[in-house]
Every structure is written in C-alpha cells, then in structure tokens.
Amino acid sequence: MSSSEKVSNWHEIRAKDYFNVNQYRIDLWNQFKDMSATYHQLNGKKSQGHLQQLLLRVYEQLSIIEGYWAYPSKSLLDQLKGHIDKMEFAALNQQASEAVKSISGEHFKLKKWKKPHNHENGNGSDLDETKDTGNSNCHYFEVLFVDNLYAAEEDDIREKFARIKDNNDNYIYEIVFAKSFQDALIALKFNYNIQSVVIRYGVEFASINNIKQLKPFLYDILKCDYSKLSEDELGLTLGRKIKEFRPEVDLFYVTDKTLDQTDTETLDLFRRIFYRQEDVQEAHLSIRRGITERFEAPFFKALVDYSQRPTGVFHAMPISRGNSVFKSNWIREMGEFYGRNIFLAETSATTGGLDSLLQPTGTLKKAMNLAAEAFGSQYTYFVTNGTSTANKIVLQGLVKPHDIVLVDRDCHKSHHYAMVLSGAYPVYLDSYPLSDYTMYGAVPLEHIKEKLLLLKKEGRLASVKMILLTNCTFDGLVYNVQKVMEEVLAIKPD
Secondary structure, eight states: OOHHHHHHHOOOOOGGGOSOHHHHHHHHHHHHHHHHHHHHHHTTOTHHHHHHHHHHHHHHHHHHHGGGSSSSOHHHHHHHHHHHHTTOHHHHHHHHHHHHHHHHHTGGGGEEEOOOOOTTTOOSOSEEEEEEOSOTTOEEEEEEEESOOOHHHHHHHHHHHHHHOOTTSSEEEEEEEEOBHHHHHHHHHHOTTEEEEEEOTTOBSSOOSOGGGGGGGOHHHHTOOOTTSOHHHHHHHHHHHHHHHOTTSEEEEEESSOGGGSOHHHHHHOSEEEESSOOHHHHHHHHHHHHHHHHOOHHHHHHHHHHTSOOOOOOSOSOGGGHHHHTOSSOHHHHHHHOHHHHHTOOOTTTOSSOOSSSOOSHHHHHHHHHHHHHTOSOOOOOOSHHHHHHHHHHHHHOOTTOEEEEETTSOHHHHHHHHHHTOEEEEEOOOEEGGGTEEOOOOHHHHHHHHHHHHHTTOGGGEEEEEOOSBOTTSOBOOHHHHHHHHHHHOOO
16 A cells, blocks of 8 residues: 555544543554654655644644653653654654654653753653663652643652652652643543642642543543632542542642641541642652552562571472472473572461461461552452352352352353352353354343343342353453443342
C-alpha cells in the first residue's frame, strides 16, 4: 500500500469504542507514531497537508489524556506539536517512536529524570534516555498535587522536590498536577502509578479540559456535582471520594485552618495535614514513608532471613537446602536452572522461624493483617494449597447443606468436589455447542433465568445462594459479567 493510500485509510480512534482507557491511550499513540512515519515518507506530496490535519486531531486527543500522567511531559507534547507545525518530519517520527516505546514498555520508570525547564524554550526532554537509575530494585510511582496553579508554579514545585530527592533511593516518584476536583478523580481513575495525593486549598470543581471526549470512561465522575461547595468543603469531599475507590492511596492535606479548628473526621481522613504551606522536606519524607510502609512484606522478609541462616538439616527431605542437588554428579543442572535461593528457602513446619499456618502469631499473622488492610476486608487468610483448594474454601464459606447452587457444568472439578463437601444441591447449567468449531461456548443468559424462574415457581428460590460461572471459558469465550449480574439480581437480589 502506498503512503497516499494509507492516508485515505486512517480511521478515527474514538473513546466510545473502548472499555479500557489504557488501551485507548496506547492505540492513540501507536496511530500517532504510524501517521508520523507516513508523514515523513510523503515529503512534499499533495496528501501531506491532509495528513498534517489528521495528525493534529490525534495530537489534540493525546494532549487531553496525557495531562493525567507524568510521562510524556507537557514539554515533550509541545515539542511534538512544534514538529508538526514546522513540518519537521524526521524529528517528529523519532520522538513519537521513542515515546510509544517508553510508554508501552514502561521504560520511563527506570530512567533518570532531568530537572524541569521552562516550557517556552521547548529544548530537550524531561527524560534522560541515556541513563537509568542505576538501581535495579527501585520502585517508581507518581504523586498527584491538586491545586489550580500556573505552569510556572508547577515547575517551581517540581524543582523544589527534584532538589531534595535522591535518584538512588529505592522509591522514586514524579509529580502530576490536577487543577480541579474532576481532574483529580480522572487522574486517579486513569493512572494506576499515582500512589499519593496532596490536596491543597486552591481546589475548584469543574475541569477546563475537553473531558467530553473521555465521557465513556467517566460516567461515575460526571454524574457527581459539587460545584456549589466552598473550596474547603471541596477539598475534604475530594479526600472522601478518593478513599471510596482508591483506599490504598496516601492522602495529604494543606489547609489554612489551625489544628483546633480541624474536626476529627478530617484528621482521620488524611495521613498528614500541613498548615498553610507544606515543608518540602517534610512532605517528601512523609510521601516516602507512606510508600515504604505499604511495601512492607513481613513473611517474605522472614523467608529471606531464614534462607541466609546457617542451619543444620536432619530431615528425611531429599532437598536439604540444596546440598543433595548441588553436590550431585547427575542433577547439578537442576540447581543451576532454579538457582540456589529456592533451595535455601525450602523449609517445613518443624524448622521454626516462619510462623505457623494453623495458629499464626508472628510474621504470617502480620502479613495477613496487612493483606486484609490492602484488600479492605475484615480478615484475610493465606491458602498454600493452590487454586483448587481455594475454590473449595470459598464455596464452603458461602453455602451450607441443602442450599442450591446454579453451576456451569463445564466448571473446574474443584467446584464439583466442593459441592460434595458442603452438602449443597447443584442445579447444572448447560453451555451452548459451537459445532463449526467443535467446542462449547458459555451458558446462555436465558438458560440461567429460566432455571431461576422455574425454582421461583416451585417455591425454592429462597434456597438459591450462588451462581457459579467460569467467566472466561476454557475455549476463550467471555461473559458480559455486568449484564448477567443485572439480569440475575433482578430476579434474586441477594
């Protein structure tokens, strides 16, 4: 296909065609990269002007969505726009290709970031592509600042934090800015890299961005209207909304109210409150401490410590911390393949040091408590016997003898076994055949409803406690989960 034919075949990528914003984003970038390559090839041809307009339309979509991520930065986007306007084909194609590669492979997380520069000069990139952080164990995240600031003020904040950060730290972060309540919620919904939020007292409600283009991803955000709240009320409401759908995120608040004017709910909502102006060093240390605490893995640390402990092994276990493998004349290759640590970490309940699964009191108990906090559950228990055992535990935890369970006949055998263990009555659901492909599909929604209505007619609907479906079948067909749930709950709300 010629370059001119490619131009006529470009189709518009629309948000309404996507369920996942990250796929929408990467598809936009890939189209932008492909267009820039074609733009370069057309050099001087008539269709080049038309392609320039198409490029600008994709750029406009990208410029809206990219404000919610730290990379690529605004200065990089400005450079891309400048290349389009000046018809600098080669530079545009090169920078677009580098951006796509870095976003799709998340290489930017391992690079050193330069100090911010004036957006007006448009020279260079905020990312140094030639150097990595030098720390293979570093963990990257982003911090969201919510305040209606000018570009120069944003640069000033980035500059202050850049001076105090150490790129050799195990935890490195970049700052994202949101000017409004809506922008903050959008950023937190789109950008999973954001792990800390600083809400300052300049919060406004409505976004000035053209977020109508992103409407398919924002129904839950756009239906909320807090435009009549004061700035103080808006900041606190924002904190509460964030806790509803991103409870793991650390929240910090900057206010001009003194401690005696601050109510208990506000104190409980935020990890730390700064009065009038956050101290950069204290803010940095608070952000880093929050991430460090959430990264804590007590059981893993105990396992690492145990593996380094000199221990005399007198078990009948053939592994014996790897000695029987590494000293063997025949299976040394096995040790080389797996590495020494996996054998050093081999243990049993009788060796001690790693707590007891039956009655945890130490590292295992602490790890399960932290897991419960992360999941938002009252309790969390670790299962060490695989998914099949987990299935049996879940089913026995939810149903009792004589309860009725509607179950996909094609589900995993562990579910059938769990029915026997629990004493529940299965009502089997049959999937539809796909004869042309010699395989079976999913269970038709009408078949599920038919069974439920039949049980209702027989006066046994109250005994139905569970419907068990394999969402992605073993042949790769996927249910519309939301539609199935809505239709089922309309018949049996519990």
